[in-house]
Amino acid sequence: MILTRGAYALPGTSLAYKTGTWRLQRPVHRHRAAPCHAACPAGEDAQAWLARLDEGDSQGAWESLVSANPLPAITGRVCHHPCERACNRGQFDQPIAIHAVERFLGDQALANDWPYPVSPPSPAAPEVAVVGAGPAGLSCAYHLLRLGYKARVFDALPEAGGTLRTALPPYRLPRGVLEAEIGRLLNLGIGFEPGVRLGRDVYLDDLRRQYPAVFLALGATRPRPWDVAGVVPAELHQGLELLKEWVSVGELPKADSVAVVGGGNTSVDIARVMRRIGVPEVHLITHRALPHPEVPEDDWMPAIPREVEQAQEEGVVFHPHTGVRRLVLRGQQLLGIELVKMKKLVQPDGSLKRVPFEGTEKVLRIEQVIPAIGEMVDPSGLESLLGCQEFLLVDAWGRVAGISGVFAGGDMRFGAGMVSIAIGDGRRAALAIAAYLQGKEPEAEPVKTIAYEQLNVNYYDHAPRAEPTLLPVAQRVGFAEVEGGLDTAQAAAEAARCFSCGSCLSCDNCWNLCPEPAVLKLPDEIPGQVRYVFDYDYCKGCGLCARECPCGFIVMEDEA
Amino acid sequence: MRQALEGSQAIAQAVALCRPGVVAAYPITPQTHIVENLAKLVADGKLKCELVSVESEHSAASVVLGAAAAGVRAYTASASQGILLMAEVLYNIAGLRVPVVLTCANRAVSAPLSIWNDHQDSMAVRDSGWIQLYCADNQQAVDTTIQAFRLAETLELPVMVCVDGFVLTHTLEPLDLPEQAQVDAFLPPYRFSRVLDPHHPLTLGTLVSPDDYTEVRYAHHRAMLRALDVIPEVDAAWQQITGRSTGGLIAVEGPEEARVGILTLGSVFGTLADARQLADAPVKLIHLRSFRPFPVAALQRACQGLTELIVLERAFSPGAGGIVGAEARAALMELEHPPRVHNFAVGLGGRDVPLEILERLLAATGSEPTRFAIFDVDLSRLPEEER
Amino acid sequence: MSTQEISLEELRQRQSRFRGLEAGHRACLGCGQALAARWVLEAAGPDVVVANATGCLEVFTTPWPESAWRVPWLHSLFENTGAVAAGLEAALKVQGKTAKALAFAGDGGTFDIGFQALSGLLEREHDVLYVCYDNEGYMNTGVQRSGSTPHAAATTTSPAGRARLGKRHLKKDILAIIASHHIAYAATASIAYPEDLKRKVRQALLITGPTFLHLHAPCPLGWGHDGSLSVEVARLAVQTGLFPLIEMERGQVIGVMPLRTIRPVADYLKLQGRFGHLFRDDPRAREELEHLQALADHNIEVFNLRADRPDPADSEGADTVRRGRRRF
Structure with missing residues (x-):
C-alpha cells in the first residue's frame, strides 16, 4: 500500500476489512409458527392472513385463510377460537380478535364473490x-x-x-x-x-x-341417552332434537320453567332457544365450571365462552359444579329436579372423579328437563x-x-x-x-411455536381490541344474529395489532439497529420474501438484531 | 511603500496582504500587538476574514488546523507558554501536513516568569516538524511572513516565523510594505490537496500501525529536507517581485576571506552587524534563517575557509548546552578542515546584547574553544553552592 | 429483486439511507457508539464535515489505510474537538459553503479534557452541532472512570473492593452546564430510541449556531454486558429515569420523553457487570442501590417524566414498530 500524505484514507475503504471473520454466532431468519397457528384446529395461519390484511390486501388475506379453511364466514361466527386464547398479545394487553377478522374476510368474500384459489379438477383425476x-x-x-x-x-x-x-x-x-x-x-x-x-x-x-x-x-x-338413576320423565325430549326442530320450524312447545342439563354448546344453544321462544325461567346445570381465566381450563364447561356469556345476558341461569341427583316426580309428572354441588377431584390413583358434596342438595322446581349431555x-x-x-x-x-x-x-x-x-x-x-x-406417507406438519418471551414487545404499543357489537338483549328474538361484524377500519386496526409472532414484520429494526451495518435491505418488497439480507462478510455476530427483533424472527446459531 | 511601522503592525499588515480566511489567536505578551492590529483591520473592514478569539493557544492552533484543512488560509500567533500549550497541536498539524503559518513572538519560558525575549519557546518545539524561519529585522519579518504562506502551501508543511519579542515586535522601524498586487502575484490562492470537502470525503488523521508509522515519519522528514530547495526558490521569487531577499536558508555578511565567523539567529544579527561595521572587524556574520530544516550544506558552504566559528544563541538545553551550537558543530565535522566552534548562550530572558559583545567574542577565540557557556553570568550574584 | 439478482456489494451501494459510516469498522460487538454515529450521519446527510476526538470512535473507524467514513472527517487530538470544529466552521463560513460542521467526542473528550474547547465553541456561537457519545468512561484506554461515570459504577480506576464500592462521585450534569451557555438547542438522546435521536439531530441542524446532543451509548465491554443487550440496557437507562430524554432551548427544558412505565433502577443495574457489587449482601451496597434509585427518582421529579395515563399521542416515546407494506 502506497502511503498517503499525512496518512489520509479514502471513504468507505473499511469494506476491505471483513469483520465477519470475528463471528462466533450468526443470525439467521427463522420462521416459527405463531401460537394462533398452532392452536387453530382447522390449521389456519392467522398470523399470515392478518399480515396480508395489514398490507391492505383483504382478498389476499382471504385467499391465505381459505388455503386451510374454506368456510371462514361460518367459522368466524361459530368457532370457539382457541387461537385467541393462545395469542401472545393476550399477555401484553388483549388478544387479537381473530374470529371477528376471520368473519370479516369471509363476509367480504361473499359480498364480493371472490373466487376460491382452486382450479377445477381435471376429468381424468381420481x-x-x-x-x-x-x-x-x-x-x-x-x-x-x-x-x-x-x-x-x-x-x-x-x-x-x-x-x-x-x-x-x-x-x-x-x-x-x-x-x-x-x-x-x-x-x-x-x-x-x-x-x-x-x-x-x-x-x-x-x-x-x-x-x-x-x-x-x-x-x-344421536343424542347420548340420559337418565337419573335409571329414571326418565315422561315426554322427555333431547336438547339436540329440540334444537333441530326449532332451527327448521322456528317454534317449539313452551313450558314455564326449564332446566337444561349439560355444559356443551348444544345445551347452551337450547337454553338460549328456550329464552327466545319465551320460557321465562331457564336453568342450565353443568358439572363443570363457568369459563373464567382464574379457573383451570380443563374444568371449564365445554361450550364456547362467549356463548355462555351471551346466554347469561339473555337470562339463562347457570348452575356450575352441579349435578342432577334425582328427578322429583309426582307420578309421571315432573315437579322439579334435585341438584347437588359437585366437583372434579383427583383420586389416589391420579384419575379425576366427580364427587357430590352431601348436604348441598336442593330442589329446583321446573316443568321440563332437557338433557343435552352430548352426541354419539x-x-x-x-x-x-x-x-x-x-x-x-x-x-x-x-x-x-x-x-x-x-x-x-x-x-x-x-x-x-x-x-x-x-x-x-x-x-x-x-x-x-x-x-x-400416491403410495406415500403424508408429510408431518411440525408446528414449533414462538413464545411471548421470544418476542421483543418494547416495540409494540398498547391498543384496545376491536369488540364486535352485540345485539341488545331486548332485540335478541327469533333468528336475529346476535353478534355484529367488524367494519373495514376495525378489521384493519385489528390486523395492525398483530405481533406477527415468528414472522418478519418488515419493521427495519435489524436493518436499523445493526452496528456494522451488516444487514442490508432489498430494494423492493416482494410478497413471501424476507426483505433483509445478512451480509456475513461484516456481521460480527453480536446478536443485537435477534434481541431487538420484535417478532422473534431472527435467531442466533453457533458457527460451525 | 517605505514607512515607519511597529514590528507587530507590519507583521499584521503582511498577514492581511496574504488574505487569510481564518485568524485565530489567544493573547500573550509580546504577541498581542500583532493580533490586535489584525482585529482592527477586520473591524475596519479592511480585512475580510473570520477572526476567532479562542479560549486558549491550544484552541488557537486547533482552529487554524481545522480551518486550513477545510480549505482556507489560516494564521495564528503566539509566544512562550502559548507555544508550549500548543505544542501537542503543533506536532499534530505538522504530522497531518497542514499548511498553516504561525508567528512566534519569541519570549522566554517560565519559570522564572519573564515576558522578555529569548528563543527558548520556539527551540522547545524544534522537533515538532514545523519549518522554523528566524527574522533578523522587521523587514525580514514582513517578507518572511509572506514567503511563509507560499512555502507552507507549496510543501504542505506548517511554517513558524520567529520574531524576537519586543526587540522586533514592539520596535518602530522604517520598512517597505509590499503592494497588494505584488503579494497577489507572488502568492496564489490557497489550495490544500486534501481539503475536507463533502464531494470528496477524505479521512484525515488516521490511526497508523507500527507497520506504516516509520514510512509516514520518513515522508515528513523528506518534505522538510525538500524545503531546503524550496526556501531559496521562494525567496528568489520574492526578490524578483520586490527586489528584496531575506537570504533564503542562510544570509552571510562580511568579507569572503574572513577566518572568523559568527553564526546567530534573529535580531542579534543586527546588533552584530552594527558592531562589525563600527569596528570594521574581519568577521563573517552568518544568519541562520532556516533553523528547521537545518541547512547543513549551506552552513558548510558559508563556513568554508573559517578557522573559528562562534555560535550565539538565545536558548539552551540545561544539562547539555547549546542547541544550535551542537547542530552546527555536528554539521561542520564533515568538512575537511572544520573551524573550531565556540558556543555561547546570550540574551536570555531579554538581557541586553550590547555592541561591545563582538570584541569580547573575538577575544574568546584566542583561547581553547568554548564547547558551551552562558555569556556574562555574574557568579557573584549566585549563592555559593550554585556557582 | 432478490439476492440472486444482485450482489451484496451492489446491494450495499443501493441502501435507501445515507451511509456516512460504513461496515468493516472494528468496533466491539454490539457497540452503542457505532450505532449512534451511523444514525447521526444518517440524519445529518452528506453535507457535513466532521471533527472527531481521540477515542474508540476514531480508532475503530480509521486504521490506515482504511476508513469507515464517507464524510469528510478529521481527527486531531483528544481535547481540541470543539476548537477544530470551530476552525472547520469558520472556514466553511468564509467560503460560503453550506456544509455543516459536526464535532464528535466521547464523554471523556467532552466532560473532562475537552470541556474548555467545547465551552469556547459554545460561547463564540459557532454553527456547530457537537455530539457527545456518552459511554460513561474512558473505554478506549481500558475502562477508566471519567466525569461522566455514574456514581457507584466500577471502573479500572474506581474499582469495587472491600473499602470502596465503585466511583465515589456523581456523574457530572453536563447538560445543565451546556444549557448555561444559553445555546439555542441542547438535548439528550439514546440509542434505544433511534427515531427520536435522528429527529433531534435534524432539529439541531435546523438551527444556526451551536447545538449540543448528549447521546447515551452503552459500551458492552466497559459496562459488562453482552453486546446483544446494548439497546436493552440503553432503553432501561431511560425507562428507570437515570438517563432522561430531554430537550432544552436557551437553557429551558422544552420537552421530555414521558415514561409510561417506570422501571426500578435495579432492572437496569443488574444487567451490567460494573454494578455487580451493588447486589452483594452488604448494607453499604444496599445503601448505594437506594442512592441510585433516589437519583433516578430525582430526575423523574425534576423533569416531570411521569406520564399519568396512556396517551395516544405519546407512544411511550417508543420507536414503535414500523409495519412494512409488504411482509414476509
Missing part, C-alpha cells in the same frame, strides 16, 4: 368418495380439489351443511351466510349426491370398490367399523386402523366436537388421501 356434507366432509372435498383430485360427496339429507344446517341456531349462524358459503364451495366442482344414506342407499363396501379412497364424516347425530355416532351402516365404540378411532391423519383407503374425521371420531376441528380433520384427511393414492 375421484374420492366423501360421506357426509358437514364441515368435515366439505373441507375434505375442497382440499382434495386443491390437491388435484375429484370428490363426490354423499349426504343423507337433501342439502349440504350437516350439523351447521341442522343444529346451529341461526342467531349464531344466519341461514343466508350458510347457504352462500356452502353454495360457493360446492360450485367449485364438487360432486354432491344428496339423499343418499350410508347403510340404506349405499354401503361402505360398495364405496370402497367404486372409489380408490373413502372419507367418512357422518357426524355424531349413529352406527347405521358403520357397525363393522364401530364395533362397540361410540366413536371411531382414527390416527392423526384420519386413517381408520386396519382398513386401507378408509379415512374418517369430524364429530364421528373421538375427541372432535367443534366445527373447526372437523374442518381441520377434513384437510388433514385430504392430505393423507393424496399421499395414500
Whole structure:
C-alpha cells in the first residue's frame, strides 16, 4: 500500500476489512409458527392472513385463510377460537380478535364473490368418495380439489351443511351466510349426491370398490341417552332434537320453567332457544365450571365462552359444579329436579372423579328437563367399523386402523366436537388421501411455536381490541344474529395489532439497529420474501438484531 | 511603500496582504500587538476574514488546523507558554501536513516568569516538524511572513516565523510594505490537496500501525529536507517581485576571506552587524534563517575557509548546552578542515546584547574553544553552592 | 429483486439511507457508539464535515489505510474537538459553503479534557452541532472512570473492593452546564430510541449556531454486558429515569420523553457487570442501590417524566414498530 500524505484514507475503504471473520454466532431468519397457528384446529395461519390484511390486501388475506379453511364466514361466527386464547398479545394487553377478522374476510368474500384459489379438477383425476356434507366432509372435498383430485360427496339429507344446517341456531349462524358459503364451495366442482344414506342407499363396501379412497364424516347425530338413576320423565325430549326442530320450524312447545342439563354448546344453544321462544325461567346445570381465566381450563364447561356469556345476558341461569341427583316426580309428572354441588377431584390413583358434596342438595322446581349431555355416532351402516365404540378411532391423519383407503374425521371420531376441528380433520384427511393414492406417507406438519418471551414487545404499543357489537338483549328474538361484524377500519386496526409472532414484520429494526451495518435491505418488497439480507462478510455476530427483533424472527446459531 | 511601522503592525499588515480566511489567536505578551492590529483591520473592514478569539493557544492552533484543512488560509500567533500549550497541536498539524503559518513572538519560558525575549519557546518545539524561519529585522519579518504562506502551501508543511519579542515586535522601524498586487502575484490562492470537502470525503488523521508509522515519519522528514530547495526558490521569487531577499536558508555578511565567523539567529544579527561595521572587524556574520530544516550544506558552504566559528544563541538545553551550537558543530565535522566552534548562550530572558559583545567574542577565540557557556553570568550574584 | 439478482456489494451501494459510516469498522460487538454515529450521519446527510476526538470512535473507524467514513472527517487530538470544529466552521463560513460542521467526542473528550474547547465553541456561537457519545468512561484506554461515570459504577480506576464500592462521585450534569451557555438547542438522546435521536439531530441542524446532543451509548465491554443487550440496557437507562430524554432551548427544558412505565433502577443495574457489587449482601451496597434509585427518582421529579395515563399521542416515546407494506 502506497502511503498517503499525512496518512489520509479514502471513504468507505473499511469494506476491505471483513469483520465477519470475528463471528462466533450468526443470525439467521427463522420462521416459527405463531401460537394462533398452532392452536387453530382447522390449521389456519392467522398470523399470515392478518399480515396480508395489514398490507391492505383483504382478498389476499382471504385467499391465505381459505388455503386451510374454506368456510371462514361460518367459522368466524361459530368457532370457539382457541387461537385467541393462545395469542401472545393476550399477555401484553388483549388478544387479537381473530374470529371477528376471520368473519370479516369471509363476509367480504361473499359480498364480493371472490373466487376460491382452486382450479377445477381435471376429468381424468381420481375421484374420492366423501360421506357426509358437514364441515368435515366439505373441507375434505375442497382440499382434495386443491390437491388435484375429484370428490363426490354423499349426504343423507337433501342439502349440504350437516350439523351447521341442522343444529346451529341461526342467531349464531344466519341461514343466508350458510347457504352462500356452502353454495360457493360446492360450485367449485364438487360432486354432491344428496339423499343418499350410508347403510340404506349405499354401503361402505360398495364405496370402497367404486372409489380408490373413502372419507367418512357422518357426524355424531344421536343424542347420548340420559337418565337419573335409571329414571326418565315422561315426554322427555333431547336438547339436540329440540334444537333441530326449532332451527327448521322456528317454534317449539313452551313450558314455564326449564332446566337444561349439560355444559356443551348444544345445551347452551337450547337454553338460549328456550329464552327466545319465551320460557321465562331457564336453568342450565353443568358439572363443570363457568369459563373464567382464574379457573383451570380443563374444568371449564365445554361450550364456547362467549356463548355462555351471551346466554347469561339473555337470562339463562347457570348452575356450575352441579349435578342432577334425582328427578322429583309426582307420578309421571315432573315437579322439579334435585341438584347437588359437585366437583372434579383427583383420586389416589391420579384419575379425576366427580364427587357430590352431601348436604348441598336442593330442589329446583321446573316443568321440563332437557338433557343435552352430548352426541354419539349413529352406527347405521358403520357397525363393522364401530364395533362397540361410540366413536371411531382414527390416527392423526384420519386413517381408520386396519382398513386401507378408509379415512374418517369430524364429530364421528373421538375427541372432535367443534366445527373447526372437523374442518381441520377434513384437510388433514385430504392430505393423507393424496399421499395414500400416491403410495406415500403424508408429510408431518411440525408446528414449533414462538413464545411471548421470544418476542421483543418494547416495540409494540398498547391498543384496545376491536369488540364486535352485540345485539341488545331486548332485540335478541327469533333468528336475529346476535353478534355484529367488524367494519373495514376495525378489521384493519385489528390486523395492525398483530405481533406477527415468528414472522418478519418488515419493521427495519435489524436493518436499523445493526452496528456494522451488516444487514442490508432489498430494494423492493416482494410478497413471501424476507426483505433483509445478512451480509456475513461484516456481521460480527453480536446478536443485537435477534434481541431487538420484535417478532422473534431472527435467531442466533453457533458457527460451525 | 517605505514607512515607519511597529514590528507587530507590519507583521499584521503582511498577514492581511496574504488574505487569510481564518485568524485565530489567544493573547500573550509580546504577541498581542500583532493580533490586535489584525482585529482592527477586520473591524475596519479592511480585512475580510473570520477572526476567532479562542479560549486558549491550544484552541488557537486547533482552529487554524481545522480551518486550513477545510480549505482556507489560516494564521495564528503566539509566544512562550502559548507555544508550549500548543505544542501537542503543533506536532499534530505538522504530522497531518497542514499548511498553516504561525508567528512566534519569541519570549522566554517560565519559570522564572519573564515576558522578555529569548528563543527558548520556539527551540522547545524544534522537533515538532514545523519549518522554523528566524527574522533578523522587521523587514525580514514582513517578507518572511509572506514567503511563509507560499512555502507552507507549496510543501504542505506548517511554517513558524520567529520574531524576537519586543526587540522586533514592539520596535518602530522604517520598512517597505509590499503592494497588494505584488503579494497577489507572488502568492496564489490557497489550495490544500486534501481539503475536507463533502464531494470528496477524505479521512484525515488516521490511526497508523507500527507497520506504516516509520514510512509516514520518513515522508515528513523528506518534505522538510525538500524545503531546503524550496526556501531559496521562494525567496528568489520574492526578490524578483520586490527586489528584496531575506537570504533564503542562510544570509552571510562580511568579507569572503574572513577566518572568523559568527553564526546567530534573529535580531542579534543586527546588533552584530552594527558592531562589525563600527569596528570594521574581519568577521563573517552568518544568519541562520532556516533553523528547521537545518541547512547543513549551506552552513558548510558559508563556513568554508573559517578557522573559528562562534555560535550565539538565545536558548539552551540545561544539562547539555547549546542547541544550535551542537547542530552546527555536528554539521561542520564533515568538512575537511572544520573551524573550531565556540558556543555561547546570550540574551536570555531579554538581557541586553550590547555592541561591545563582538570584541569580547573575538577575544574568546584566542583561547581553547568554548564547547558551551552562558555569556556574562555574574557568579557573584549566585549563592555559593550554585556557582 | 432478490439476492440472486444482485450482489451484496451492489446491494450495499443501493441502501435507501445515507451511509456516512460504513461496515468493516472494528468496533466491539454490539457497540452503542457505532450505532449512534451511523444514525447521526444518517440524519445529518452528506453535507457535513466532521471533527472527531481521540477515542474508540476514531480508532475503530480509521486504521490506515482504511476508513469507515464517507464524510469528510478529521481527527486531531483528544481535547481540541470543539476548537477544530470551530476552525472547520469558520472556514466553511468564509467560503460560503453550506456544509455543516459536526464535532464528535466521547464523554471523556467532552466532560473532562475537552470541556474548555467545547465551552469556547459554545460561547463564540459557532454553527456547530457537537455530539457527545456518552459511554460513561474512558473505554478506549481500558475502562477508566471519567466525569461522566455514574456514581457507584466500577471502573479500572474506581474499582469495587472491600473499602470502596465503585466511583465515589456523581456523574457530572453536563447538560445543565451546556444549557448555561444559553445555546439555542441542547438535548439528550439514546440509542434505544433511534427515531427520536435522528429527529433531534435534524432539529439541531435546523438551527444556526451551536447545538449540543448528549447521546447515551452503552459500551458492552466497559459496562459488562453482552453486546446483544446494548439497546436493552440503553432503553432501561431511560425507562428507570437515570438517563432522561430531554430537550432544552436557551437553557429551558422544552420537552421530555414521558415514561409510561417506570422501571426500578435495579432492572437496569443488574444487567451490567460494573454494578455487580451493588447486589452483594452488604448494607453499604444496599445503601448505594437506594442512592441510585433516589437519583433516578430525582430526575423523574425534576423533569416531570411521569406520564399519568396512556396517551395516544405519546407512544411511550417508543420507536414503535414500523409495519412494512409488504411482509414476509
